[in-house]
Amino acid sequence: MKRNPKELDSTHRTLTRRTLLLGGLQLAFAGGLAARMRYLQVDQADEFRLLAEENRINFELLPPARGRIFDRNGITIAQNSPSYRIVIVPENAGNIEEAIANLREVIDISDEDVEEALKDIKNSKRFHRVTLSDQVAWEDVARVAANAPALPGIAPEVGLTRDYPQHEDFAHVIGYVGPVSDYDLSKMDDPDPILLTPRFQFGKVGLESKREETLRGKAGTKQVEVNAFGRVMRELGRQEGEAGADLQLTVDAELQSYVQARLGEESAAAVIIDVDNGDIRAIASAPSFDPNLFVRGISVGDYRDLTGNTYRPLSNKTVQGTYPPGSTFKMVTALAGLEEGVVGFEDTAYCPGHLEVGGRRFHCWKRAGHGHMNLEDSLKHSCDVYYYDLAVKVGIDKISEMANRLGLGMRHDLPMSAVASGLTPNRAWKEQRYGQDWLIGDTVNASIGQGYMLASPLQLAVMSARLATGRSVTPRLIKSIDGIEEPSGAGEDLGLKETHLRAVQKAMYSVSNDRRGTAYRSRIIADGMRMAGKTGTSQVRNITAAERAAGVIRNEDLPWERRDHALFVGFAPFDNPKYAVAVVVEHGGGGSKAAAPIARDVMLQALYDGAPPLSAYPKSQRSKIKEQQERLETERLKRRDTDGNDQA
Structure with missing residues (x-):
């Protein structure tokens, strides 16, 4: 069907107006985008260059929870207990001696701890955490946290430490853990990176040593953004580790x-x-x-x-x-x-x-x-x-x-x-x-x-x-x-x-x-x-x-x-x-x-x-045996009270 000239002329005018409107909007968007790009790339170039230089990404190892050890009836023999400590990241602390001196004005740290920490800092990578003081009281944790701006690279953290609630009873069976030493590392061809963390607890003797890999688990990783002062700006990602396996013994x-x-x-x-x-x-x-x-x-x-x-x-x-x-x-x-x-x-x-x-x-x-x-x-x-x-x-x-x-x-x-x-x-x-x-x-x-x-x-x-x-x-x-x-x-x-x-x-x-x-x-x-x-x-x-x-x-x-x-x-x-x-x-x-x-x-x-x-x-021995049983039970109860152990 043929359309008349008036209808064609009207349709043409309508399309022209729409085209002009859309073109104007596109031109305005392109102009705004160009202006923003110029602002970011030219006007703000120095600021973003500074941010790029001052902020970076760090990868930190997350120690795995060590596997627990139980007796045949489920009584705990080895466990992990919370432990507060003060740590330092050397590359974020600036002058190490000065940083430690500032910390000692806030909390008491023994000369032995300082000496051990300086040794650990010398033997570890500068981005590794090093423990300055372990098993610190909550009051000391609060003081360090309150003075954080004046203590760059130093922070309190909570970790886990090995604890043996049965004390003497299982010492020769499960042995004990202790800080990884140079001698321990010298016996390994390709040590797990987590072992390089200063004062990381490692099985020394007994079951703790013989089943070290089973009990240790696998370390996780944390990706964080930090500024030039070492302050963590944000956590970018985390991959949880794998806790060590729990062992149940045949021993009662x-x-x-x-x-x-x-x-x-x-x-x-x-x-x-x-x-x-x-x-x-x-x-x-x-x-x-x-x-x-x-x-x-x-x-x-x-x-x-x-x-x-x-x-x-x-x-x-x-x-x-x-x-x-x-x-x-x-x-x-x-x-x-x-x-x-x-x-x-x-x-x-x-x-x-x-x-x-x-x-x-x-x-x-x-x-x-x-x-x-x-x-x-x-x-x-x-x-x-x-x-x-x-x-x-x-x-x-x-x-x-x-x-x-x-x-x-x-x-x-x-x-x-x-x-x-x-x-x-x-x-x-x-x-x-x-x-x-x-x-x-x-x-x-x-x-x-x-x-x-x-x-x-x-x-x-x-x-x-x-x-x-x-x-x-x-x-x-x-x-x-x-x-x-x-x-x-x-x-x-x-x-x-x-x-x-x-x-x-x-x-x-x-x-x-x-x-x-x-x-x-x-x-x-x-x-x-x-x-x-x-x-x-x-x-x-x-x-x-x-x-x-x-x-x-x-x-x-x-x-x-x-x-x-x-x-x-x-x-x-x-x-x-x-x-x-x-x-x-x-x-x-x-x-x-x-x-x-x-x-x-x-x-x-x-x-x-x-x-x-x-x-x-035998009847003739019963009075003596009774005294012996009472004495042994008294000694065991006394040991539990002294050790603070209510599980043995």
Whole structure:
């Protein structure tokens, strides 16, 4: 359809006006944009150049929260507690000495802290935070915050520090953390950057060290904008780190506390193992120490007290200490003889008080001798001559093999420091070590756990667990990591003949329950709880022929360091074994007097999951035991009050 000329003319005028309007608006926008760009690029150029020069982006590492450690029941053993500190960023502080001097006018800082901080500043990058004062009071934090404009590069902050609420009870198990040292860094090929942060807490010994990477976690990062004075203008971004994994141990904190108290001031060690799965229920070394002393750096005086103590509180005797196992080794020799078929259950050996071997006389502990001894009697009375005679028939290589089978002479893989392998010598070992032939006298000494033979309390507890079950029970310290269960240590069948194992177990039962047994005074009389065991005494000095002729000097009459070590191993209940125990008392004298009573008491504490009834003890001992229980409980409560610990 054709449009008339008037309509066309009207439409044309309308389009022209719209075009002019839109063009005008675009021109006005372009003009305003150009004016603004000129203002920013020309008129404000100097200001923005200054801002660009004075403001910059810093990346800061965010320390991760260290994983916590709990006992098997969820009681806290290691945790992270808030800690206020004053830090300095050297590149933002200008003159360091002047900045520190200004700070000391606001709060008190010791000369030692200043010296340590200056050392850290010298050894770290200038953009790293350095701690000037740790564990400061809230009042000091407030003073520093109020004077912030006059303290460039210095600021208060809150962080986390390691805390051990169980104090002495777990010192040898979990160890402690401390500031990362140059020596620590020198042992690492590619250290985690977070470790370069001055005074960052790092596992030094024990579980804290052996599971450092698991417990440490991964650092986060924070991106901040700061001005030329070091003041944070704003946070631009943050990537949170990953907290360390929480560990749950197999140890029972209540039992551990009791065992530590029961060992008292002795130089001693005790280990209790659950024979069903290898879980270590208690592993205590005495005397102990407070690991909190090491967290922020121990004082010279405190460290001198620990290192100067004759009883060596810093040494973990449960896994580091190795001792001649003495008569607790006799079950190994007996099983070796039974398995090789060189002795029967009722075969006897005559003990006149000594045995002539290779032109040398080897003495029994009983000078007058024991007379005719079979296997059960030899263990019950702990006759040495029976085992001298048996060892000559069996030979050292078979004895050493049986010892390894029962867990001696090998390093058990526990996350603890300096776990010893012990020693179960044989012919090849002596040739390699000394370039000498093995002598028949070496075999005789080894048969009763003397000579070159060495074992730790942990190994002796494993041996007891394997004797109780006939399985290769393996000790386990960590129950779970972040809730994920660790493999059981129940072990496989050792392949020992059941009749042989039963014979040795029955003989150990007689040691503790027969009136003539060496551990009879430390028996358990509660039905279904009776313990089988073996006492041991290991010599630490040579007894000369002259002394033997005149009469061997009693341990009580010797200086402490020349007395024999006292040992006891055992398991209970006899009919259905649940726990195995090993106790070593350094220079304690006889095993029946020093070690067996401790083993009996800690075993009952484990069996009853707390204080046992007095009816579990022989009637004649109950009044003394009651006093002991009350005293130990009072001491434990006093320690909790002193430490401020309500969880132990």
